[in-house]
Amino acid sequence: xxxxxxxxxxxxxxxxxxxxxxxxxxxxxxxxxxxxxxxxxxxxxxxxxxxxxxxxxxxxxxxxxxxxxxxxxxxxxxxxxxxxxxxxxxxxxxxxxxxxxxxxxxxxxxxxxxxxxxxxxxxxxxxxxxxxxxxxxxxxxxxxxxxxxxxxxxxxxxxxxxxxxxxxxxxxxxxxxxxxxxxxxxxxxxxxxxxxxxxxxxxxxxxxxxxxxxxxxxxx
Amino acid sequence: xxxxxxxxxxxxxxxxxxxxxxxxxxxxxxxxxxxxxxxxxxxxxxxxxxxxxxxxxxxxxxxxxxxxxxxxxxxxxxxxxxxxxxxxxxxxxxxxxxxxxxxxxxxxxxxxxxxxxxxxxxxxxxxxxxxxxxxxxxxxxxxxxxxxxxxxxxxxxxxxxxxxxxxxxxxxxxxxxxxxxxxxxxxxxxxxxxxxxxxxxxxxxxxxxxxxxxxxxxxx
DNA sequence: TATTTAAATAATGTCGACATTTTACAATTA
DNA sequence: TAATTGTAAAATGTCGACATTATTTAAATA
Numbered sequence: 007x008x009x010x011x012x013x014x015x016x017x018x019x020x021x022x023x024x025x026x027x028x029x030x031x032x033x034x035x036x037x038x039x040x041x042x043x044x045x046x047x048x049x050x051x052x053x054x055x056x057x058x059x060x061x062x063x064x065x066x067x068x069x070x071x072x073x074x075x076x077x078x079x080x081x082x083x084x085x086x087x088x089x090x091x092x093x094x095x096x097x098x099x100x101x102x103x104x105x106x107x108x109x110x111x112x113x114x115x116x117x118x119x120x121x122x123x124x125x126x127x128x129x130x131x132x133x134x135x136x137x138x139x140x141x142x143x144x145x146x147x148x149x150x151x152x153x154x155x156x157x158x159x160x161x162x163x164x165x166x167x168x169x170x171x172x173x174x175x176x177x178x179x180x181x182x183x184x185x186x187x188x189x190x191x192x193x194x195x196x197x198x199x200x201x202x203x204x205x206x207x208x209x210x211x212x213x214x215x216x217x218x219x220x221x222x223x224x225x226x
Numbered sequence: 227x228x229x230x231x232x233x234x235x236x237x238x239x240x241x242x243x244x245x246x247x248x249x250x251x252x253x254x255x256x257x258x259x260x261x262x263x264x265x266x267x268x269x270x271x272x273x274x275x276x277x278x279x280x281x282x283x284x285x286x287x288x289x290x291x292x293x294x295x296x297x298x299x300x301x302x303x304x305x306x307x308x309x310x311x312x313x314x315x316x317x318x319x320x321x322x323x324x325x326x327x328x329x330x331x332x333x334x335x336x337x338x339x340x341x342x343x344x345x346x347x348x349x350x351x352x353x354x355x356x357x358x359x360x361x362x363x364x365x366x367x368x369x370x371x372x373x374x375x376x377x378x379x380x381x382x383x384x385x386x387x388x389x390x391x392x393x394x395x396x397x398x399x400x401x402x403x404x405x406x407x408x409x410x411x412x413x414x415x416x417x418x419x420x421x422x423x424x425x426x427x428x429x430x431x432x433x434x435x436x437x438x439x440x441x442x443x444x445x446x
Numbered sequence: 447t448a449t450t451t452a453a454a455t456a457a458t459g460t461c462g463a464c465a466t467t468t469t470a471c472a473a474t475t476a
Numbered sequence: 477t478a479a480t481t482g483t484a485a486a487a488t489g490t491c492g493a494c495a496t497t498a499t500t501t502a503a504a505t506a
Contacts, residue, residue, distance in 0.1 A: 062279050
């Protein structure tokens, strides 16, 4: 019996995505059909449907008759993804500042307030901070009101997750880094409310590129 | 026997994609599993794998236990896709002009030459013109050297195809439109070679948005 | 010993059958 | 007549079996 409204393929897609992003399967690792079937207790069809969608997400690659593999990571790919993310984020912010209304402004303020609370508290709850950080940036770009651009942004964010996790493991407990980070968020919000589109775009582009050098070191 | 290196799922994905983009299946039309199996002479698994990837491409939507449908089109969607395309194209051109080398310049020149030949000839071969037009713009943005951005650009281009076909049916034979179009291409190439990144970005953004109003009319 | 060939083992990809769910239709009731 | 219930038909989604292809292992040859 299926209690959920999702079919098996959709459920396993979600699980597999998380497992790959969290590092349960390493870059380049082979995904054996038989093993996956046993581990997730599903049949061939829904499993292969999920893998098909993971290929579309660039998290898995496959070759005919040779099976499925977790996509490799590399410094080149890291740089390309973050560069693309930075440019798209800048573009979205720019459009949001041009189009955003009072509700957008209010949402950004509220998101900032929540993020501040999470950053300044004595013991930082990593998961909660991540959630509020992500929400702050999402609320900022939401004003651009372009479903397609926001979808592209989301997809790039997901693609960067395996690299981002390398950064989080090193730098979240670092209070200095977190403080500097928070200063940038404040500055970014101010630029947005002042409707300085170019300024905000420039800042957010740099903001996103910040972790790249650190991740590069972690990769080598 | 499989003469091709592709598996059944990959082959049928290609066919189905083309058929949807060309209008063999209309927006909102239901895609019956049984019918598709008979038409393309394939089994359930590869067919469903292909449909899974079409969902990832936003060309098909599905609901659990209710089957697959061709994605709807709408004026809102048309505007969003073309807006996103225009912004991404502008971004790519800007980066290409900042990074492009001699080979890039030469490729753009060659592409322009071929496009010109195809546009000025007495009887325009639509398919050939499309190919050269597409190649010209691709060569221009190729200089940005970002696989991810180029992939996003390609995917948006594909998503716009059903709308673009509405435009092509109306305006390709129109000599005036084609002439104006060609003037823009020349101007764009000049800006690129002069390394006027902002100017080229602005022009290409407008260039892409040109057909929107015409398509809007065709949609209503 | 290194290389080639052949057999065996294992894995992938495809199919049709079956269980479950939705939809269409007819019968019943208010 | 309209709404509701119950039944039949059709469609979806899942599974395990099977054919095909790749890989590994062992044997044979140079």
